[in-house]
Amino acid sequence: MNTTLRLSILASAALASLGWAGASQAQQNNMSFFITSVGSGKGGDLGGVAGADAHCQQLAAAVGAGNKTWHAYISTNSTPAAPGINARDRIGSGPWQNAKGVVIAKNVDDLHANAQINKATGLSEKGEPTKVRGDTPNQHDMLTGSDLQGRAFPPNLNLTCNNWTSGNFGSAMLGHSDREGIADTVYQHSWNSAHMSRDCTQPGLVATGGGGLFYCFAQ
Amino acid sequence: MNKVLRFSFMASATALLFGAIGAQAQQVPQAPNMSFFVTSTPIGKGGDLGGLAGADAHCQQLAATAGAGGKTWHAYLSSPELPTAKGINARDRIGSGPWQNEKGVVIATNVDDLHSANNKLTHETALTERGTMISGVGYTPVWHDALTGSDREGRAFPGNINMTCNNWSSSEFGKAMLGHIDRKGLADNDYARSWNSSHQSRGCSQADLIATGGNGLLYCFAQ
Numbered sequence: 538m539n540t541t542l543r544l545s546i547l548a549s550a551a552l553a554s555l556g557w558a559g560a561s562q563a564q565q566n567n568m569s570f571f572i573t574s575v576g577s578g579k580g581g582d583l584g585g586v587a588g589a590d591a592h593c594q595q596l597a598a599a600v601g602a603g604n605k606t607w608h609a610y611i612s613t614n615s616t617p618a619a620p621g622i623n624a625r626d627r628i629g630s631g632p633w634q635n636a637k638g639v640v641i642a643k644n645v646d647d648l649h650a651n652a653q654i655n656k657a658t659g660l661s662e663k664g665e666p667t668k669v670r671g672d673t674p675n676q677h678d679m680l681t682g683s684d685l686q687g688r689a690f691p692p693n694l695n696l697t698c699n700n701w702t703s704g705n706f707g708s709a710m711l712g713h714s715d716r717e718g719i720a721d722t723v724y725q726h727s728w729n730s731a732h733m734s735r736d737c738t739q740p741g742l743v744a745t746g747g748g749g750l751f752y753c754f755a756q
Numbered sequence: 757m758n759k760v761l762r763f764s765f766m767a768s769a770t771a772l773l774f775g776a777i778g779a780q781a782q783q784v785p786q787a788p789n790m791s792f793f794v795t796s797t798p799i800g801k802g803g804d805l806g807g808l809a810g811a812d813a814h815c816q817q818l819a820a821t822a823g824a825g826g827k828t829w830h831a832y833l834s835s836p837e838l839p840t841a842k843g844i845n846a847r848d849r850i851g852s853g854p855w856q857n858e859k860g861v862v863i864a865t866n867v868d869d870l871h872s873a874n875n876k877l878t879h880e881t882a883l884t885e886r887g888t889m890i891s892g893v894g895y896t897p898v899w900h901d902a903l904t905g906s907d908r909e910g911r912a913f914p915g916n917i918n919m920t921c922n923n924w925s926s927s928e929f930g931k932a933m934l935g936h937i938d939r940k941g942l943a944d945n946d947y948a949r950s951w952n953s954s955h956q957s958r959g960c961s962q963a964d965l966i967a968t969g970g971n972g973l974l975y976c977f978a979q
Binding site: 695 | 914916929953958
């Protein structure tokens, strides 16, 4: 094989590869919901709400969906002086669809009553399934810091790892992305408010079946 | 001074010393009408109280030392809603009141009064079974965090929240909801002033309870 031919094949392969990437990006441009493929790696320390949003934005941009404004589905704790930020108020009005185009909820109320988030639809920004109950490791615990309605907890509770700044103190309220848990209760089946983390360290999140992953939404 | 005399003095001093200790041990004031107190001592294993039964027994035992063991005592603790059982509310475990402290001061007339801004719980009235004040804010150590596992109405938290150290059986997992016995905290707000639902503990070990300003003390009530 001469040099010219070899170059030509390489160029074709490169073009084909670009073409593939383009197709996949076109599909994910319509994506408005995903589960982060990776967490911050620092447990409940997400760099605050702003850091969590930036993480969503960065992961979305990496797959060509960075043209939308992304927000993490997390609440901040209320303080005696001010109400907390409710996750439900941060995500636009819907509908939202995953990387494969499946609509997971039509609007905010629908999301908190009838969310179509489960093992099959809970995809990452890359369109890949999240490791859930039955997989190794189980990473179905999603950081939310929210109650069943997607609202902040009162000031006497710290279920937001100090408003997502602590990789140590506090605890995080977690949802189950696969809607499965250790018991048949409304909480264990909850996508957004299943149980608390042991603490806010990365190993603490891993210990209860998570990886510090969270939900991202865009309008 | 000769040796015999010196020995005699020493013996007297020793006798006095033992006498004092003996008197101190018997000195717990007898308050048979008491129907509310803060435990003077913790169980000592963090949030592991041996369940509600263990906590109740601790109340009963301390009450007995104060001559109030004739009543049935209960710890002011909630237990969580579980897949197999409903939650137990602290407010439903303590009878109907009124309750009075070791000095005879009525701290609340009934359950609703106890959970209102009208209750008479202060650092000065939230006394132990010995009639002593707990070491609160401004003192060392600060032991003002009482274990409650309850919301401000004295009710259990929902099943997704573990604020009872695994139903008062763990000194490792979970958190404990705490109230401020002295009604004081880092800031001046309703939560810092809450006697029963101020903030959660760092963890459920004895060391964690101490780190957040407590020692695993309990409120005890009798009818």
